[in-house]
Amino acid sequence: MHGYANPARFLKIARPATGWLLGIGVLLMLAGVCGGLAVTPPDYLQGETVRILYIHVPSAWLGMAGWASIAAASISQIVWRHPLAAVAGRALAPVGATFAALCLATGSIWGRPTWGTWWEWDGRLTSMLILFFLYLGYIALASAERERGGDGRMAALFGLVGAVNLPIIHYSVLWWRTLHQGQSISLSGGSSIASELLWPLPLTMVGFTAIFAAVVLMRMRTELARTKLEARLRRSAAE
Amino acid sequence: MNQWSFVIAAYLLVGLAMAGLVGLSVLAMRRAEADAEAAKRR
Numbered sequence: 676m677h678g679y680a681n682p683a684r685f686l687k688i689a690r691p692a693t694g695w696l697l698g699i700g701v702l703l704m705l706a707g708v709c710g711g712l713a714v715t716p717p718d719y720l721q722g723e724t725v726r727i728l729y730i731h732v733p734s735a736w737l738g739m740a741g742w743a744s745i746a747a748a749s750i751s752q753i754v755w756r757h758p759l760a761a762v763a764g765r766a767l768a769p770v771g772a773t774f775a776a777l778c779l780a781t782g783s784i785w786g787r788p789t790w791g792t793w794w795e796w797d798g799r800l801t802s803m804l805i806l807f808f809l810y811l812g813y814i815a816l817a818s819a820e821r822e823r824g825g826d827g828r829m830a831a832l833f834g835l836v837g838a839v840n841l842p843i844i845h846y847s848v849l850w851w852r853t854l855h856q857g858q859s860i861s862l863s864g865g866s867s868i869a870s871e872l873l874w875p876l877p878l879t880m881v882g883f884t885a886i887f888a889a890v891v892l893m894r895m896r897t898e899l900a901r902t903k904l905e906a907r908l909r910r911s912a913a914e
Numbered sequence: 915m916n917q918w919s920f921v922i923a924a925y926l927l928v929g930l931a932m933a934g935l936v937g938l939s940v941l942a943m944r945r946a947e948a949d950a951e952a953a954k955r956r
Contacts, residue, residue, distance in 0.1 A: 697936070708925070723917040730928045773935055777928055784924045788917055886932065893939040900946035907953045 682899055685759055693892045700885030707878030715872050727785040729875050732860075733883035734778040738806060739841055741771020741887070742834075745813065746841075749834035752827060759895070761827030764834060765817045766894035770887060772810035779803055790854060798851030802844040809837040 711729035718725035745767050752760035782800065783793045794800065817830035848857045860866045866873055 712921070712925070724920055726921045727924045730924060734928065770935065773931060777931055780927055781924045784920050784927070788920050886936065890935055890939045893943040897939070897943045897946040900943070900950040904946070904950045904953050907950075911956075 682759060686896065686899065689892045689896055693889050693896070696885045696889035696892065700882045700887075700889060702882070703878050704882030704886065707875040707880075707882055710875035710878065715875060718872065721789055724785055724788050725872065727781055728872075729879045731778060731781040731785060732876060733880045734774045734781060735803070736880060737883055737887050738771060738775030738778045738803065739844060740884070741767050741774060742806060742809070742837060742841060744891075745771065745834040746838035749831035752831040753835070761817075761821075761831070762895050762898050763891070764813075764827065764830060765821070766891050766898060768810055768814045768817065770890050770894065772807060772814065774883075774887065775803065775807040775810055779807060786854075795854045797854040798847035799844065799855035802840060802847050806837075806840055806844060809840060813837065 707729055711726050715726070717723050745764050748760045748763040748767065751757040752764070779800070782803075786795070787793050813830060813833055816833055817827060820827055820830055848855055859868050860873075860876075868876075
């Protein structure tokens with residue numbers, strides 16, 4: 676794993692992986708979306724609005740997975756000083772923030788016909804909103820640090836501290852039973868959703884995740900190319 | 915209230931956001947890599 680922290684080795688893998696991830700992601704996402712919109716039956720209680728599930732759940736998962744990845748990159752940076760860790764953190768943050776915002780927006784659109792309100796200061800909704808604000812803080816801190824020529828350690832510390840919010844989001848539906856429903860799917864206990872409704876969800880989950888990974892790789896490649904260009908320009912100016 | 919209007923609004927929002935995210939990332943990556951390659955050749 677440490678070997679791939681070398682930018683040249685990373686690029687050797689990232690270049691072909693980007694296209695594959697994007698292609699597979701788009702295909703799986705389209706299959707899941709078509710299944711979710713046209714094939715699955717409406718829910719007996721929620722009716723047609725249950726179809727928002729297939730885009731809301733992957734957005735929530737990626738909003739949280741994005742920050743978990745930032746925390747992992749932060750540990751790599753603080754402990755091993757991996758040269759790619761800060762680049763990965765900066766690439767992850769805007770993508771994770773987009774999915775956290777999409778989770779909040781699709782949840783709000785789903786909440787209006789289901790709960791009768793666009794927003795409620797419920798534990799799950801509020802902790803997800805805090806995650807979105809944490810992303811904005813991380814983006815501002817990381818870009819300010821980069822402009823000043825810093826090594827990104829402050830952003831890495833912020834990334835680690837912000838990870839405290841992840842278990843709060845996860846357990847919020849158990850700790851504060853207010854409006855958001857409890858867990859419907861768990862890794863250990865199966866699912867309380869009928870299989871006729873559930874099957875497109877793994878397709879959109881994997882599809883969204885592959886697209887997320889492709890976009891992060893693209894953003895990392897962009898930053899590495901810009902860094903290379905800046906170094907070359909500095910060298911030629913010094914000659 | 916038509917339930918489908920909420921479903922379509924949510925899917926449109928996610929579709930546009932993802933298309934924008936992917937499109938902007940592809941353009942920025944291609945431009946940055948082309949600039950770096952051009953500077954290397956100079």
